[in-house]
Amino acid sequence: MRAIQLERPQQFRIIDVPEPPAPGPGEAVVRVARVGICGTDFSGFLGKMPFFSYPRIPGHELGVEVVAVGEGVKNVTAGDRCAVEPYINCQTCYSCTRGHTNCCENHQTLGVHCDGGLRKLFTVPARKLHISRRLNFEQLALVETLAIGCHAVYRGAPKKDETVLVIGAGPIGLSVIEFAKLSGARTIVLDINEQRLQFVRERMGVRDTIQATPDGSELKAFTDLTGGRLGNVVVDATGSNKSMANALNYVGFAGRLVFVGITTQEISFAHPLMHRREMTLLASRNALSRDFADIIAHIEEGRLDTRPWITHQVGFDDMIGAFPGWLKPETGVVKAVVEVS
Known part of the structure; x- marks a missing residue:
């Protein structure tokens, strides 16, 4: 059975791997239909993802069909179409026993x-x-990306009379935007790339966007948009330590700052601003099982439109050649999906 392996940074190869044995108790064998490509895959390819290990078969945004189930499995059966929650937790550590399965030790x-x-x-x-x-395999492969944004918004807990600023309009930022909108809060988006902001306005229906500029005028633009109140919730989805450090400037009094992007660099900021405004700083890692259930329900019931998301699709045999191009902003990739079978 063929697989695509990231042998080391910037080096994919096709390898042969054995087919899985019959599933054991609590297990399922799945046929992979679609794999979404996200920022984690790009960072792993570039050698910038702190948790990535090599060599590795990538792929965690998955639309699959169940082939067989092991003893004791009652939640799925052969033939079921599913999204995969790719965060494998031990179920026994302190985090898991408290319900924080997304940050299992x-x-x-x-x-x-x-x-x-x-x-x-x-x-x-x-x-x-x-x-x-009801969902097709492409939609199921989007659920994990949406789950990251869903969890980040749940962490910030915006209310309908509040303002959410999303910094970064890449795939994770777009997933944050979806759930910021569903919260009923006013949503404003900041990015350096006007092409992305145009997508946010035209395809996602967010009226207020700000393009970051070298002169730093974006803070004044945000201040003007909010009447000086700034953001009740600010979510930084850039993965840039400079952006994450600067994000405090956009947080209003008693506001919440959520870091959903990951950086390998140190983040530093002056404490008096955070102290004066009594901000709350939150990390958001992965997602919870209930986030997946919520997202599937939102899509099935028409509250989330997945049609704008998938901009690039390739077959399994073409992925290695196409992948480097997806890193270039001019290609306009929002979400690339690989058809495995």
Whole structure:
């Protein structure tokens, strides 16, 4: 069985791997239909993802079909179409027993810490499968990306009379925007790339956008838009330590700042501003099982429109050649999806 392996940074190759054995208790064997490509995959390719290990079969945004289930599995059966929750947790550590399965002390993310879905078949804990009778495989492959934004917005907990600023309109930022809008809060988006901001305005229906400029005038633009109140919730989805450090300037009094992007660099800021405004600083890692269920329901019931998301699609055999081009902003990639089978 063929698989795509990231042997080392910037070096993919096709390898042969054995087909999985019959599933054991609590397990399911799944056929991978679609794999979404996201910022984690790009960072792993570039060698900038702190949790990524090599060599690795990537792929954690997955639309799959169940092929077989092991003893004791009752939540899925052969033939079910599912999204995969790729965060494999131990269920026994202190974090897991308190319900924080997204930050398990022994956490393994498919395609990052352990091999993922760029192969036809593999085995996964059946409890990590989320069924939909109505979504297609492309939509199911989007659920994990949306889950990251969903969880980040839940962490910031915006209210309908509040303002959310989303910094960064890449795929994770776009997923944050979706759930900021669903919260009923006013949503404003800041990015350096006007092409992305145009997408946000035209395809996502967000009226207020700000383009970052070298002269720093974007803070004044945000101040003007909010009447000087700034943001009740600011979500930085850039993964840039400079942006994350600067994000405090956009947080209003008693506001919440959520870091959903990841950086390998130190983040530093002057404490008096944070202290004076009594800000709350939050990290957002991965997502919870309930986030996946919420997202599938939102899509099925028409509250989330997935049509603008997928801008590039390739077959399994064409992925390696296409991948480097997706890193270039001029290609306009929002979400690339690989058809595995």
